[in-house]
Amino acid sequence: MSLSLAGLAVRFRGGAQLFPPLDLEIAPGRMAAVMGPSGVGKSTLLDAVGGHLAHGFSCEGSITLNGRDVTELPPEARRIGLVFQDAGLFPHLSVGDNLAFGLARSVRGRAARRAAVERALAQAGLEGMAARDPATLSGGQRARAALMRALLADPEALLLDEPFSGLDTERRAEMRAFTLDLIRRRAIPALIVTHDPADAEAAGGPCLTLSAA
Amino acid sequence: MTARRRTGADGRLLRGAVLAVVAAGLVSPIAAGLWQTARAAFGVMPAIGATEVSLAPLRALLDVPGLGTAVIVTLVSGIGATALSLALALGLAAVAHARLASPVGARLLAPFLAAPHAAVAIGLAFVLAPSGWIARLLAPLFGWAQPPGAVTVGDPWGIALILGLAVKEVPFLLLMILAALSQVRLRQDMAAARALGYGRGIVWIKVIAPQLWPLIRLPAMVVLAYSLSVVDMALILGPSNPPTLAVLLTRLFSDPDIARLLPASAGALLQLALVVAAFAGLWSVERAARAAGLWWLRRGGRGVTAEPGLRLAAFGASVVFALGALALVSLALWSVAWRWPWPAALPETWSLQAWSGNASGWGAALTTTFALAALTTGAALLLAIAWLEGEDRARRGRAGWAEALVYLPLLVPQIGFLYGLNVLFLQAGVTDHVLAVAWAQALFVFPYVMIALSPAWRALDPRLVRSAAALGAGPWRRLFAVKLPVLLTPLMTAAAVGVAVSVAQYLPTLFMGAGRVQTLTTEAVALSSASDRRVTAVYATLQAALPFAAFLAAFAVPALVHRDRRALRAAAA
Numbered sequence: 001m002s003l004s005l006a007g008l009a010v011r012f013r014g015g016a017q018l019f020p021p022l023d024l025e026i027a028p029g030r031m032a033a034v035m036g037p038s039g040v041g042k043s044t045l046l047d048a049v050g051g052h053l054a055h056g057f058s059c060e061g062s063i064t065l066n067g068r069d070v071t072e073l074p075p076e077a078r079r080i081g082l083v084f085q086d087a088g089l090f091p092h093l094s095v096g097d098n099l100a101f102g103l104a105r106s107v108r109g110r111a112a113r114r115a116a117v118e119r120a121l122a123q124a125g126l127e128g129m130a131a132r133d134p135a136t137l138s139g140g141q142r143a144r145a146a147l148m149r150a151l152l153a154d155p156e157a158l159l160l161d162e163p164f165s166g167l168d169t170e171r172r173a174e175m176r177a178f179t180l181d182l183i184r185r186r187a188i189p190a191l192i193v194t195h196d197p198a199d200a201e202a203a204g205g206p207c208l209t210l211s212a213a
Numbered sequence: 214m215t216a217r218r219r220t221g222a223d224g225r226l227l228r229g230a231v232l233a234v235v236a237a238g239l240v241s242p243i244a245a246g247l248w249q250t251a252r253a254a255f256g257v258m259p260a261i262g263a264t265e266v267s268l269a270p271l272r273a274l275l276d277v278p279g280l281g282t283a284v285i286v287t288l289v290s291g292i293g294a295t296a297l298s299l300a301l302a303l304g305l306a307a308v309a310h311a312r313l314a315s316p317v318g319a320r321l322l323a324p325f326l327a328a329p330h331a332a333v334a335i336g337l338a339f340v341l342a343p344s345g346w347i348a349r350l351l352a353p354l355f356g357w358a359q360p361p362g363a364v365t366v367g368d369p370w371g372i373a374l375i376l377g378l379a380v381k382e383v384p385f386l387l388l389m390i391l392a393a394l395s396q397v398r399l400r401q402d403m404a405a406a407r408a409l410g411y412g413r414g415i416v417w418i419k420v421i422a423p424q425l426w427p428l429i430r431l432p433a434m435v436v437l438a439y440s441l442s443v444v445d446m447a448l449i450l451g452p453s454n455p456p457t458l459a460v461l462l463t464r465l466f467s468d469p470d471i472a473r474l475l476p477a478s479a480g481a482l483l484q485l486a487l488v489v490a491a492f493a494g495l496w497s498v499e500r501a502a503r504a505a506g507l508w509w510l511r512r513g514g515r516g517v518t519a520e521p522g523l524r525l526a527a528f529g530a531s532v533v534f535a536l537g538a539l540a541l542v543s544l545a546l547w548s549v550a551w552r553w554p555w556p557a558a559l560p561e562t563w564s565l566q567a568w569s570g571n572a573s574g575w576g577a578a579l580t581t582t583f584a585l586a587a588l589t590t591g592a593a594l595l596l597a598i599a600w601l602e603g604e605d606r607a608r609r610g611r612a613g614w615a616e617a618l619v620y621l622p623l624l625v626p627q628i629g630f631l632y633g634l635n636v637l638f639l640q641a642g643v644t645d646h647v648l649a650v651a652w653a654q655a656l657f658v659f660p661y662v663m664i665a666l667s668p669a670w671r672a673l674d675p676r677l678v679r680s681a682a683a684l685g686a687g688p689w690r691r692l693f694a695v696k697l698p699v700l701l702t703p704l705m706t707a708a709a710v711g712v713a714v715s716v717a718q719y720l721p722t723l724f725m726g727a728g729r730v731q732t733l734t735t736e737a738v739a740l741s742s743a744s745d746r747r748v749t750a751v752y753a754t755l756q757a758a759l760p761f762a763a764f765l766a767a768f769a770v771p772a773l774v775h776r777d778r779r780a781l782r783a784a785a786a
Contacts, residue, residue, distance in 0.1 A: 052679040055608045075682035076691075082683035088676040091780035092698040101694065102684040135779035146680075153684040 002027050003049075003080075003157045003189040007061035010041060010048050014058070018044060019210045021061055026157075026189035026205060031180060033200035034193045036210035042193040045210065046159045049191065050082050051075035065156050081155035085162045087146035089134040095145055096121070096130025102149035120148040124178075140171040147179060151186065158183060158190040165195060176202050223688065224606025231600045235618060239656055242634050243625060247485075249633025253478035260636055261471045270475035274483070277465070277476065279455025284487070287458040290371030290451065291441030292491060294378035299433060301379065301533060302386035303425075304526020306394070307417040314391050320768065325384035325537050327709070327760035329717035331738050334377050334449035335753040336540030339547055339746065341365045341373055344555055346543055352556035360555055367453050374451040378443065380537035382436045383530055386429065392668060393428035397421060414519030419510055426499070431616075435623040437495060438488045442626035445719035445734065449741045458484055459628050463720070466632050478632070485629040541757060547750035567747035575733070579755055581647070582716055582732040586759065588651045590711030593659040597707065600663070601670045602692055605678075619663045622656045631724045638725065646729045653721035658714045665710040669703030670696075699781070701774060705767035713760035733759070 005024040009017040018041035026032045034042050046052075048059040052075050062071045070078045082088075089098050099117045107116050121127060124144035134142060143163060150158060163179070164172040176199060183190045192203060200207045252258065256267040274280065305313070312318055340346045344360040351357070366373045399421060406416040447457040455461060462484060465477035547553075548567055550560035568575075631653060638649050677699060681691045697704065719734050726735070737752035775781040 047679075050679070050683055052675075052682065054675065074687075075679065076685050076687045078683075079685070080683060082680060084676050084680070086676075088674075088680040090677060090680070090695060090699065091778055092701070092775065094777075101681070101686070104685070133777050133779055149680075150683065155683075159683075 002066065003191065004064045005049065005061065006064070008045070008048060008059065008063065009061055010044050010053070010057055010059045013056045019212065022208070024191075024206060024208065026191060028187040028189055029184045030205040031183055031190040031192055031203040032205040033203045033207040034191065034210055035195070035197070035200055035207065038195075040210045040212055042210055043161055046082070046161050046191065046193055050080050050159050051078050052082070079154070079156045081150035081153060081158045083143075083146050083150050083158070083160045083163045085166050087134075087142040089142060089146055089149070091134060093134075094130065095126065095132045095134055095137065098134060098145065099130075099149050099152055102152040104152065104154040106154070116152065120152055121145075124148045139166050140175060143167065143175055144178065147182070151182060155188065157188055160190060160192040160194075162194055163192070164199060172196075173198075180204075224603060224608065227599060228603035228607045231596065231603050234596060235600075238652070239622065239659065240618065242637075242652070242656065243622060243630050245637050246630030246632075246634030247625070249636050250478045250481045250630060251633075253475055253633070253636075254482045255479075256475060258475060258478070258636070260640065261474060263475060270479040273476035274479040277461070277480075280458075280461070283455040283458045283461050284483075286369070286371050286452055286455070287441060287487060288491075290374045290378070290447070290457060291437065291443075291487075292494075293371075294375045294382065294440040295433065295437045297375060297529075298379045298382035298386055298436060301526050301530035302383050302390055303422060304523045305383070305530035306387060306390045307414065307421075307523045308527040310391060310394055310399075313387065314394070318391075322384050322388060323709075323764045323768075324541065324761060325380065325534065326388065327713045327764045328381070328537070328541055328757045329713070329734060329760065330377075330381055330443065331445040331449065331717070331719060331734050331741075332544060332753040332757040333380050333537060333540055334446040335737060335741050335749055336542075336544040336757075337373070337377050337380065337536065338366045338449055338741070339543040339750075340536065340539045341376070346539060346558070349556045349558050357556065366450055369452045371447075371451050371457065374447055374457070376533070376536065377446050377450045378440050379533045380540065381446075382440065383533050386432060386436060387530075389429050389432040390425060393425050396428060397424045410515050412515060412520060414521075414523045415515065417523065418519055419506070423503075423506065430499075431620055434492060434495065435620065437491050438624050438626060441488050441491055442484055442628055444628070445738050448738060458487065459626070462628050463723075466628075466724070474632075481626075481629045481632065484626050488624075488626050488629075544750050544754045544757060547746050548754045550747060550750075567745075567751045571748055571751060574736070575751055575755055578731050578733045578736045578752065579759070581730060582734070582756075582759060585647070585651055585654060585722075585730075585732065586712045586715040586763075589655040589658045589715045590662070590708050592651075592655055593662040593711050594666075594704070594708055596659060597662045597666050598697075601667060602696075606688060619660050621660075623660050627657075627720045631720055635724045635727070646726045649725040650722050650730045653725040654715050654718045657718060657721070658711045661714045662707045662711045666700075666703055666707040669700060673700060702767075702771040702781070705770055706764075709760065709763040709767040712763035716756060716760050 003026045005022055007021040007023060009019065009021040011017055022045070024032060034045060036042055044053070044057065047054065047057070049063055051070070051073060053059060059071075062069055064070070065078065065080065070080070089095070090101065093101060096117050099120055100113060103113055103116055107113050117130060121129060124147070126141060126145060129137070129141070134145065137145065143166070147163070160179070164175050167175055180202060192199060194200060253263075254270055256263055256265055256270055313322070338345070342348070343363060343365055345365075348357070348360055402420050402424075403413070403416055406420050407413065411419065442459045444459045444463050447460045451457050451460060456464075458480065462477050462480040465473045465480060468477075546560065549563050549565060551562040551564035551566065553560040634653065635649070643649050673696065677695055678691055681695045686694065716732075717734060719738055722730055722732050722735050733752050733756040737749060737756050740749040740752055743749065772782065
C-alpha cells in the first residue's frame with residue numbers, strides 16, 4: 001500500500017527533461033515533500049502524478065499506486081486526490097455541493113450522502129456551512145473544505161500543491177497539523193509541494209529538492 | 214493503459230467530427246458559392262442557358278450606368294467608415310478603458326452591439342433627415358418654417374452611411390480593443406513610459422496602440438470588408454443614384470431579366486477585388502505606419518500634446534453613441550406616434566394603430582425571425598462548444614489556421630458567394646427556403662459565437678477541471694457539471710450575440726429565401742423606402758427589441774442563477 005514513482009521525468013514539447021528522473025516511495029500515512037526554486041517544475045511533477053499534464057507536456061517513467069500501474073490512466077481513474085493553494089472549490093456550487101461532488105458514488109441515498117457531507121464539514125470545523133457560497137469563506141475555511149472534498153472521494157493518495165501558502169503563520173500550523181492527522185488516520189500516501197521548510201519538516205517523510213535537469 | 218488512449222481518441226474523434234462539420238457546412242458552401250459566381254462572371258451559368266466562356270458579362274457590367282461613381286462611393290464610405298470607427302474606438306478606449314471594461318460599461322455597449330444594422334439605419338434616417346429630429350430641434354433657433362432643403366440622408370458621398378456604420382462598428386471595435394487590452398501589460402507599460410517623461414496620450418499612441426494592433430487586426434479587417442460590402446444600411450442611408458456597388462449588384466441580382474445575373478456576378482467579383490485591394494492597402498499602411506512610427510519613436514519626443522487629439526476622438530465617439538441612442542429611441546417613438554407635424558419635437562397625438570393595424574404582418578415576421586435565430590444560435594453554440602471541448606480533450610491548443618477558418622465568412626463579401634450558393638442549393642434540390650436561409654445565416658452566426666465564447670472558455674481556471682478529474686469526474690461530467698455552469702455568463706452572452714447576428718442578416722435571407730422568407734429585417738428594409746414611417750418603425754423596433762431581449766436575458770439569467778455566488782457574480786459582465 002504505497003505510492004511509488006520510478007524514473008519519473010517530464011518533457012515539454014519533446015525538449016529536455018525539466019528535472020532529473022525521480023525515484024520515490026511513499027508509505028501509507030506518510031507525507032513526502034518536494035521543494036525547490038520557483039519554475040523548476042514542482043507543480044508539473046504533481047500534474048504528472050495526478051494525470052493532469054497540460055498540452056505539450058509528456059511524461060516518462062512509471063507511477064504505481066498500491067501495486068496498480070496508473071501511469072497511462074486518465075486522472076479520473078487514478079484515485080489520486082488534489083488540493084490547491086487557492087482551494088479550487090467550484091465557484092458555482094455551495095460548500096456542501098462541492099463536497100457532495102467529491103463524495104464517492106458508493107455512498108448511496110440522499111439522506112446518507114447528506115449525512116456524510118455534514119459529518120465531513122463538522123470534522124473540518126465547518127458545521128452549518130453547507131449552504132454557504134465558497135467565496136464567502138475565509139482562506140483557512142476554504143482550505144479545509146477543499147481537503148475534505150478531496151478525501152470524500154476516497155482517494156488512495158493525496159497531492160497537495162502549496163496548500164498552506166495562502167494562510168497566515170498561525171492558521172498554517174493549524175491546517176498542517178489537521179492535514180497530517182487526516183492523512184495518518186486514512187493511511188494514505190501524500191505528496192506535498194511547498195516553499196516552506198516547516199511544511200517539509202512537519203511532513204516527516206522523505207524530502208527531496210528539485211533542481212533543473 | 215487503454216483508458217488514457219481512449220480519452221485522447223475521444224478528443225481526436227470529437228475534433229475530427231467538428232472539423233468535418235465546419236468544412237462541409239461552412240467552408241465548402243463559401244468556396245462553391247465563389248466558384249459559381251466566378252463561372253457566371255465569365256459567362257457560364259447553365260441554369261439560365263449560358264454555357265459559353267466569354268468576357269461579355271464583364272463588358273455588360275462596365276456599361277451599367279454609374280458604375281465608376283458606385284465604386285468610388287463604395288471605397289470612400291467603406292474605408293472612411295473603417296478609419297473613422299477605428300480612430301474613435303481607439304480614442305475612447307485610451308480615455309475611458311477603465312470605466313468601459315467594468316460590468317456597467319459592458320451593459321452600456323450591449324444595446325449598440327445588439328441593434329441590427331438596418332434598425333440603426335432606419336432610426337438614424339429619422340434623426341438625420343431634413344424633416345428629422347435634429348432639424349426639428351434646430352428649427353426654432355433658425356426659424357425654419359419648412360424642413361431645410363439640404364440632402365442629409367442618402368448624400369452623394371455617403372456621409373450618412375459612414376455615420377451609420379460608425380454607430381455599429383465603434384462599439385464592436387471597442388469591445389475587441391477592451392478584450393485585447395487584457396493581454397497587454399497596460400499598467401506596467403504606462404508606468405514605465407510615464408516615468409521616462411512621456412505624457413499619457415503619447416504613451417497610448419507610441420507604446421500601447423502598437424501592441425494592440427496585432428490583436429485587433431482581424432476584427433478591423435472584418436469591419437473593413439463589411440463596410441465595403443454592406444447592403445441593408447447602404448440601401449437606407451447611402452446614396453441612391455448611383456448607389457454603392459453592393460446595392461447596385463443586389464438590384465442587378467434581383468432584376469426580372471435573368472440575363473442580368475451574369476454582369477451581376479462579374480460585379481460580385483469586382484466587389485471581392487475591392488475588398489482584397491483594401492486589405493492590401495491596409496497592409497501597406499501598416500508597413501508605412503510601422504516605419505514612420507519607429508522613426509518618430511527613436512527621436513524620443515515626449516510630446517505631451519497627444520492628449521487633446523485622443524480627447525477629441527473620445528468626444529467624437531460619444532457623439533456617435535448619442536446619435537445611435539437617439540436613432541433607437543426615435544424608432545420606438547415613431548412606432549407609437551400618430552400626428553407628428555413639423556417642427557414639433559415630440560408627437561402631438563399618440564396611437565397604437567401602427568402596431569394593431571399590422572399585427573398579422575409583424576406577428577408572422579417575428580415568428581420567422583425568432584425561429585431562425587433560435588435554430589442558428591442553437592446550432593452555432595453547439596458547434597462552438599464541441600470545437601472548444603474537442604480542443605481540450607485532444608490536449609491541443611488553438612491553431613492559427615483554425616482561427617482563420619472561423620473568420621473566413623466574415624472576410625469574404627457576402628454578395629461574392631451568396632447568389633452562387635443559392636444557385637447550388639436550387640440545383641441540389643433544396644426546396645425548403647427556411648432551411649436554406651438558416652444555413653446561410655449560420656455561416657455568419659457561428660464565427661461571432663466563437664469570437665464571443667472562446668476567450669472565456671480558454672481562460673477558465675484549469676484547476677477547477679483538474680480538481681473535478683481528481684475527484685473521479687470523467688470528461689462528460691467535467692463538461693456538464695463544472696465547465697458549462699461556470700461558463701454560464703459567457704455562454705449566455707455568446708447566445709445573445711448569435712441572436713443579434715441572426716436577426717440582423719439581410720442579404721442571406723433575401724437571396725436564399727428567394728423572397729419567400731420574410732423576417733423583420735427584410736420587411737423593415739423593404740418598408741424603409743415606402744412612405745409610412747410609423748409602420749417601418751414598428752418593424753424596426755421589433756427588429757432591435759429581439760436581440761436586445763436576448764442581451765437582457767444574458768445579463769439576467771446568470772445574475773439570477775448565480776445570485777448567491779460572489780465569485781461568479783463578479784465575473785459576470
